[in-house]
Amino acid sequence: MLEEDFLEALGAAQPLYATKPTPGAENELKALEMTAKLQGRPLMPWQRLVGRVATEKDSFGNYKYKIVVITVPRQSGKTTIVMSLDTMRGIKYPGSKAFYTAQSGKDARERLFDLADNLQASPIGNEVIVHRAAGAPRITLPTGSRIHSFSPTPESLHGYTPRTVTLDEIFAFDSAEGNLLLGAVTPAQQTVRDRQLIMTSTAGTSDSTFLADWVERGRQATQETDTQIAYFEWSLADGLDPFDPSNWDFHPGLQGGLIEKADIAAAAESMSRGEFIRAFMNRPTIQKSDAVFDLKAWAELKTELSEPLRREVAIGFEVNADRSRAAIVAAWKNGNSGEIHHKVIRNGSGINWLAPTLEQLAEYRPTAIGADRYAQNNALVSELSDELQKEVVTLTPEHIKTACVAYKGRIEDGTVKHTGDGALTRAVSEAMSRPMGEGWVLSHNSPPEVVAAVVAVRLLALSKEESQPLIAF
Known part of the structure; x- marks a missing residue:
């Protein structure tokens, strides 16, 4: 599919920023689509664009983009795409390891087990082994590949060499916390040629300095031709009213049927103004350190x-x-x-x-x-x-x-x-x-x-x- 075809398939849900597909580049989109269907969750148009670019290979057969940054509103399906990537690679590359974390170890375990439930309900379910012990939660695929969850601490990856590491909801980390995590991820992946770090998040507060830095770097990367960073952002453009339903069509979950405008309207009714704008318009809001109360x-x-x-x-x-x-x-x-x-x-x-x-x-x-x-x-x-x-x-x-x-x-x-x-x-x-x-x-x-x-x-x-x-x- 040509670049313009990917964008046309998105309809009104156009990204504010996105790394473009490289024409003719080898990629693993077909394998990713098969994996998503295996779980009963076919890829939505925005996920296909991300999957196409994130799995592009360079001339040596390694992933072109060593870092992939994705920021989308709530209810877009970002965890689904990263878990599908981990599963696809685990099936395609026997014996590989993927590690996933979120804002806490508990959140990471819950999302890992959501994936486990989907896989065990799939045609390969009888061959999927799930280890639910709190100390070492993981999924073992029929190929011997493993998908682990881990707590977002620098020590958690010690001794491992993961092909893929995912840091989800990075809005929860300030620069110091996020950079400590990267200080653990980078050496753990250093000897893996076909490695990739994926970072995802909905917008945060202005305390979310780690995310803010990667948003700035990612936006800049979309303007560069020689970069190892792929960046994707769906958020409400500046100057538009976040409470006008006619401005909500950018939300990528709408096109895939994951959410409807009525759901967004209900969220606008029940949530505070700032939290709604952060969560569903994917715009940052006030910082926690400025909070009036403890x-x-x-x-x-x-x-x-x-x-x-x-x-x-x-x-x-x-x-x-x-x-x-x-x-x-x-x-x-x-x-x-x-x-x-x-x-x-x-x-x-x-x-x-x-x-x-x-x-x-x-x-x-x-x-x-x-x-x-x-x-x-x-x-x-x-x-x-x-x-x-x-x-x-x-x-x-x-x-x-x-x-x-x-x-x-x-x-x-x-x-x-x-x-x-x-x-x-x-x-x-x-x-x-x-x-x-x-x-x-x-x-x-x-x-x-x-x-x-x-x-x-x-x-x-x-x-x-x-x-x-x-x-x-």
């Missing part, structure tokens, strides 16, 4: 929440700055432990649903209902019934400053718990702050779930402090 501490606060009485619950709500989203969070004390439990009651796009929901919640007579005092929340409160308007509490600037600092402190000292709900966790990770006087508060450009959470927790504290009267409309 995300490592937050991750350790996941627990099974207690069941409160309705009158013990404080309810916080928030309309974000552009009125595109809103959220309601409930908070309550866990017995006499001093811990506060909280969770998202409801969140979603728009605000038409918010006032009716607050009216319903008010019927349960919670200990307090309130929000940060600012224009968008004030406008929402004006839509409530006269009775509820009198009950709604708004936090003054000084109270909201205290609320933000207190919430941050509770995360750090472990006295606020959550269910691990994705919406609240993403909101906490993407929270943005702004200065206020000599302190700081959360920006209303933050995801509304985190602001509502801060308010709910503060209202709970204020309800117990007679010396801190609540301020009502």
